[in-house]
Amino acid sequence: MTTRQKFIAGNWKMNASLPANAALLGALLEGLRQQPPACEVAVAVPMPYLSQVQQLLAGSSVRLGAQDVSAHDAGAYTGETSAAMLRDFAVRYALVGHSERRQYHGETDAQVAAKAERLLAAGITPIVCVGETLAEREAGATDAVVARQLDAVVQSLGAAAAQVVVAYEPVWAIGTGRTATPQQAQQVHAVLRGRLAAARPEAARVAILYGGSMNAANAPELLAQPDIDGGLIGGASLKAPDFLKIIEAARA
Numbered sequence: 001m002t003t004r005q006k007f008i009a010g011n012w013k014m015n016a017s018l019p020a021n022a023a024l025l026g027a028l029l030e031g032l033r034q035q036p037p038a039c040e041v042a043v044a045v046p047m048p049y050l051s052q053v054q055q056l057l058a059g060s061s062v063r064l065g066a067q068d069v070s071a072h073d074a075g076a077y078t079g080e081t082s083a084a085m086l087r088d089f090a091v092r093y094a095l096v097g098h099s100e101r102r103q104y105h106g107e108t109d110a111q112v113a114a115k116a117e118r119l120l121a122a123g124i125t126p127i128v129c130v131g132e133t134l135a136e137r138e139a140g141a142t143d144a145v146v147a148r149q150l151d152a153v154v155q156s157l158g159a160a161a162a163q164v165v166v167a168y169e170p171v172w173a174i175g176t177g178r179t180a181t182p183q184q185a186q187q188v189h190a191v192l193r194g195r196l197a198a199a200r201p202e203a204a205r206v207a208i209l210y211g212g213s214m215n216a217a218n219a220p221e222l223l224a225q226p227d228i229d230g231g232l233i234g235g236a237s238l239k240a241p242d243f244l245k246i247i248e249a250a251r252a
């Protein structure tokens with residue numbers, strides 16, 4: 001993906017089955033055939049379905065994504081999936097540091113940075129998720145929290161930091177139906193862009209996605225903000241008509 005091209009990525013989370021995936025992607029690809037997208041589109045799917053979704057997406061412009069990756073290269077790490085394994089299935093993008101992984105699996109900033117490094121070494125673009133909790137926002141710590149999360153990755157990647165995608169996902173907005181206002185999101189995106197530019201001039205053009213209850217109704221205004229380059233979509237990516245409308249909103 002060229003930097004700052006509009007980018008809409010779906011995160012299916014732990015929602016999938018062989019027939020459901022075929023139905024969802026059938027409807028998505030048919031919609032995109034009728035109205036080809038003007039942006040990069042990807043779906044981040046659960047690991048067991050990588051092969052199925054790779055086959056379903058073959059010949060389309062929709063990219064395959066994963067929701068996580070191991071921080072290790074190979075070896076005795078039961079249950080984990082390496083970046084090289086993802087590469088075997090032509091995975092183009094992988095989420096790292098999603099708040100559900102930070103929250104439920106204790107993932108640290110250092111682990112997120114290590115995962116991003118492994119992905120880049122395998123030729124896969126990390127989508128680095130950052131975001132504050134409601135308590136952190138109410139304490140006025142939003143900028144400091146997202147800066148800390150981003151800096152950990154930027155510092156460890158060095159010049160390669162320009163090759164990542166960043167997703168700002170306020171934790172209080174994920175799966176809650178409560179969306180950041182376009183102004184709230186833009187403010188944090190501007191902070192993140194400033195931080196990237198200060199660390200590495202070439203990183204100023206990294207795409208920064210917004211995620212958190214983005215839907216067909218609120219996508220146009222969010223995507224119109226100057227520093228919002230796209231969306232990371234959870235719930236609404238499971239409904240083809242809604243996801244298609246968000247993809248269409250990225251055209252403007």
Ligand code: PEP
Pocket residue numbers: 011013169173174175176177211212213214232233234235236
């Ligand atoms: C997500 O899982 O990254 C997300 C943004 O979820 P939702 O759109 O459901 O809030």
